[in-house]
Amino acid sequence: MKGLRYIEGVATLSLDQEACTGCGVCREVCPHGVFGHGTGKASIEDLDACMECGACALNCREKAISVSQGVGCARAIIHGWISGGPPTCDCGGDGGSTCC
């Protein structure tokens, strides 16, 4: 992903190191290497690489990770603004699907 970095200082990811048991699952599921590779407890090493997909939080048994999960998609956000609901893309379901 060299040269492909997104806007800095916005990711909502946070980690409660007290609650972390160091199982390593967050490191395993993160597609952007946000978490540290050291031994022992997890650490956030590259916060700005976080795309808020929520894989780490969902798979943390101890609920030590929180993130405002969603899709980084302009169309989904516009949809959310118009409908007054959460951002959702129109990917899939029946009829027109725009997902890759």
Add this chain to the structure above:
Amino acid sequence: MGPVPRVITRLERPDRIGAILVRLGIGRGRYRVAPGLYAVGTPGPESPVLVTANYKLSFDSLRKELSGLDAWILVLDTKGVNVWCAAGKTTFGTAELVSRIRAVGLEKLVNHRKVVVPQLGAPGVAGHDVKASTGFRVVFGPVRASDVRAFLAAGMKATPHMRRVHFPALERVVVGLVEFANERKTMAQLACALFVLAGIGVDVFSFSRAWLGLWSGFAAYSLGFVAGNVLTPLTLPWLPGRSFSFKGAVAGAMAGLGVLALGVPGLTSAGLWLGSVVAGSWYGMNFTGSSTFTSPSGVEKEMRRALPFQAGGLILAVILWRFGLAGL
């Protein structure tokens, strides 16, 4: 459980043609696989179970990597959506995986208690919950199906490289192509609007001016469209800035220079060029949804900054273009 369909590991001509069409957004909703269990080779009780989505491109990208192997494929019902997008909306999720494991009676089929779930399914599948409900342990496999063979050969171990999402140029361009079909309606509406806006005036309606407005306006839009949906994805790492709307505007500003070749009056050209910039910015911004590294917090931040510029630019572009056409 009845007989399990066996799938071949070679993609044939209909698969390839279907893949091209679906990339262009044609017949996408029908490109599905029946959910359930499939066999590759002659799998037995010790064979691995690989989970995927019922989007045919996902299914095909997995099966074509499995030649010579014996494995089970468990297809979840994601309503024809790929693994990552479906995981984001949890159709590729814990509940569906648990009920599908139960529905096919997986515990009677295999002796081991592991299912391999693609890593990009993790936003929807909570491994510990699947284990608690079914006794099956979720092993997160590699991001790309092309690494599945090496992953299995290494005793279900993924290298750090296999765990990372990459976004190469070809992939960026391919996922942008779908906009050609998605935006057909917008294009038709735009054409009508250009025709009417250019045509009406104090002389009531001029068909020659409407025609000039239509093709010149549509040409500028098309330049911006290609800038945002092809040029921006292709040159993404080299375009300046972090925000996709800015990158798209830069691409639109370059591609928009093509309006100089249309031979229309200067003021109209200026409006058309600005129109290309706005279209490039808009479609570049929309490409955030196809990209693999943008966060919703970031996209919202960039949109709040970009939308006023896009709206202002559009209004100014229309005014310049329309005044340039003359004959009010």
